[in-house]
Amino acid sequence: MSDLSIRAAGMAASQPNWGQEQSAASEDAAPGSGGENGGTVEEGLIQSMLREQEEQSKSLAEMIEAAQKKAAEQREALKLPKNNTRYGDAPLEAYARLARAKNKAQVNAASGFARRKLFQLKAALHSDSENTPTIRGAINQLQKSINRAERKKRELDREQLLDRRQAKARREKEEQKAKRLRQELQRKRNQRIIRESGYTREAVVSEKIHAQLTQTQMELRQQMQDLSASTGMTLEAVAQQYAAQAAPPEAAPAGGGIEGSF
Numbered sequence: 001m002s003d004l005s006i007r008a009a010g011m012a013a014s015q016p017n018w019g020q021e022q023s024a025a026s027e028d029a030a031p032g033s034g035g036e037n038g039g040t041v042e043e044g045l046i047q048s049m050l051r052e053q054e055e056q057s058k059s060l061a062e063m064i065e066a067a068q069k070k071a072a073e074q075r076e077a078l079k080l081p082k083n084n085t086r087y088g089d090a091p092l093e094a095y096a097r098l099a100r101a102k103n104k105a106q107v108n109a110a111s112g113f114a115r116r117k118l119f120q121l122k123a124a125l126h127s128d129s130e131n132t133p134t135i136r137g138a139i140n141q142l143q144k145s146i147n148r149a150e151r152k153k154r155e156l157d158r159e160q161l162l163d164r165r166q167a168k169a170r171r172e173k174e175e176q177k178a179k180r181l182r183q184e185l186q187r188k189r190n191q192r193i194i195r196e197s198g199y200t201r202e203a204v205v206s207e208k209i210h211a212q213l214t215q216t217q218m219e220l221r222q223q224m225q226d227l228s229a230s231t232g233m234t235l236e237a238v239a240q241q242y243a244a245q246a247a248p249p250e251a252a253p254a255g256g257g258i259e260g261s262f
Contacts, residue, residue, distance in 0.1 A: 088207030090117040091141035095199040111149035118142040137210030
């Protein structure tokens with residue numbers, strides 16, 4: 001009898017523990033099932049955010065690529081043609097030949113070279129309108145070289161005359177006169193050489209100035225085209241607007257004081 005009561009008491013004591021274990025297991029299982037559903041939603045949000053970020057990155061990359069392409073096109077449009085340097089080389093070569101000329105025949109050869117280049121550049125004015133300032137600058141220098149060649153021929157004639165007078169004074173034993181004529185001849189030659197070296201420097205400066213002017217005109221033309229495309233205005237209207245902005249302000253009328261007789 002006592003054994004039965006002991007077993008009954010043991011079973012009664014174990015039932016509460018068993019109930020607690022079942023409830024704990026159910027509590028453990030419940031968060032697990034909810035975690036699976038919550039994890040699925042969270043993964044979907046993350047994937048959606050990643051896709052959105054990827055699309056934004058693609059659109060940003062496309063915008064950057066388009067901007068770089070447009071900038072490259074503008075640089076290419078503003079780039080000077082490769083033959084632009086040859087326009088400035090023609091006067092330099094003409095002056096170099098003129099400086100090397102020692103007699104009238106060589107001067108005539110240098111002048112002939114300048115005339116041929118002058119004819120070619122005048123024809124280039126009609127075929128290369130973008131480099132008009134550079135071509136005109138080269139034409140101006142070539143025309144100067146032709147005129148300076150004529151001057152050099154006159155100077156060579158005078159130097160030759162001094163040389164003959166010096167030789168005559170030497171033959172006649174007029175040493176003082178021969179020395180004076182020799183010094184005068186050397187002075188004239190030195191002056192001519194210095195002046196001819198300045199021709200080349202002048203041509204270099206002229207080439208740089210006209211190349212910069214050509215670049216400025218091309219940039220201005222590109223700005224006018226961009227403004228016309230963005231506003232819908234014609235190029236003529238844009239040019240008139242630029243001209244109006246660049247025009248100097250009108251001067252105030254003279255005698256603006258109060259007129260009257262006292």
